[in-house]
Amino acid sequence: MTGGRSAGDPQPYFDRHVFVCTNRRAEGHPRGCCAEKKSEPLRAYLKARVGEAEVGRVRVNASGCLDRCELGPVLVIYPEGIWYTYRTAEDLDEIIQTHLVEGGRVARLMLSPEDGPKPPPAG
């Protein structure tokens, strides 16, 4: 059931595809939302900086709710499926340099499945 590339698959269209949750919920919702934590302007900052960086073909997309609201704002980078929480432009600068340019990981911001919430049961 897990995803993965198969022999004969087309080459990837982007080297990396970053999805930044910009979902906004009504004020006071118990889960909160990424937009109330400034994900929209921070996504714009990330997109602009990535456009200037030596990172290969990377697209920075806005996305709907990624369902890890409590840890937000969150973003996920594919194909590696690495999730980050971030708060500031400096956090994003570090993700660009360490992850997108150097191919490393920003351990202090990276999320693991154990950070929650529990993923939905396998359908």
Next chain:
Amino acid sequence: MTGGRSAGDPQPYFDRHVFVCTNRRAEGHPRGCCAEKKSEPLRAYLKARVGEAEVGRVRVNASGCLDRCELGPVLVIYPEGIWYTYRTAEDLDEIIQTHLVEGGRVARLMLSPEDGPKPPPAG
């Protein structure tokens, strides 16, 4: 520069993560947009059907513009990075069964980089 998993990376949070472009542009824009080709109700259909299917932990997200508007409506499935164009609920049923359930590919709907538009130059 290309993305990929590294030793020590956390387990993936979702088995597969589907991003469906629901971007809407002003009427008459030369590139068109996925929303004018019914991507919003079709995304809702896909999400509901995936929730009932035996596909593992799959999330169906809305996304902003995926920048392949001329081929739209489009969706992309990660981690494998496979892109599809689709028009109908029947197309989505085939993607669920063949790709998400069986791990195959729906060749008649799958996009390759050569289908365009040319990806942005490497930054």
